[in-house]
Amino acid sequence: MELRERILKEADDQFCKFGIKRITMDDIARELGISKKTIYLHFKDKNELVHVLIQEMLEMNMKMMDANAAKTTNAVEEVFVVVTHLQEMLSKTNPMIFYDLHKYHPQSWSLFKEFRFSYMKDCLLRNIESGKKDGYYRSEINDEMIALMRLEQVDMIFNQVVFPGNKFSMLEVMKELTDHYLYGLCTLKGHKLINKYKHITEE
Numbered sequence: 746m747e748l749r750e751r752i753l754k755e756a757d758d759q760f761c762k763f764g765i766k767r768i769t770m771d772d773i774a775r776e777l778g779i780s781k782k783t784i785y786l787h788f789k790d791k792n793e794l795v796h797v798l799i800q801e802m803l804e805m806n807m808k809m810m811d812a813n814a815a816k817t818t819n820a821v822e823e824v825f826v827v828v829t830h831l832q833e834m835l836s837k838t839n840p841m842i843f844y845d846l847h848k849y850h851p852q853s854w855s856l857f858k859e860f861r862f863s864y865m866k867d868c869l870l871r872n873i874e875s876g877k878k879d880g881y882y883r884s885e886i887n888d889e890m891i892a893l894m895r896l897e898q899v900d901m902i903f904n905q906v907v908f909p910g911n912k913f914s915m916l917e918v919m920k921e922l923t924d925h926y927l928y929g930l931c932t933l934k935g936h937k938l939i940n941k942y943k944h945i946t947e948e
Contacts, residue, residue, distance in 0.1 A: 749787045751777060756794055764841030765795060766849055792850060799853045803860045810868055820876030821938040828923050832916050840910045843903040866892050881935035898922045
């Protein structure tokens with residue numbers, strides 16, 4: 746592994762465990778057994794390091810979501826597969842990373858916002874259109890309004906004011922909001938699929 750990739754991996758590991766603000770370039774250098782000056786040969790400062798990490802994370806998520814769309818058989822299944830992936834990612838992530846990103850790294854946070862309101866919105870609209878076409882989603886819903894609502898739900902998952910981490914886990918919040926989203930969106934035909942994927946036996 747190239748040194749640049751090793752630096753990125755170590756930074757990612759530490760940020761996910763402890764949040765961004767708490768970790769210094771000295772901490773990363775110490776764990777890698779290199780000098781801080783060596784890190785600065787590859788990254789101008791911590792802000793650039795964070796920016797590159799966010800770019801790579803978003804690119805990875807785009808590939809994942811494209812792959813899920815290609816391999817799933819219906820819109821409801823796609824939502825469950827995407828949520829499962831996000832739950833796996835969040836289970837290894839300190840919630841403070843999103844607060845730190847928003848407060849201390851606004852340029853990197855803007856990448857995150859742009860990803861949500863461009864790529865993610867397009868994915869949601871495509872999913873909604875597919876679900877309506879197959880009869881799993883209600884035909885009368887306003888596609889764009891529902892997509893924007895879902896984006897706000899995703900934003901709420903990371904909101905430590907609305908859902909403080911000492912009271913709610915991000916995984917729990919994601920599950921409840923996703924259930925709320927899908928059950929409100931689906932037809933009776935879609936509800937049967939939800940129950941199938943949640944292993945709920947219908948009476």
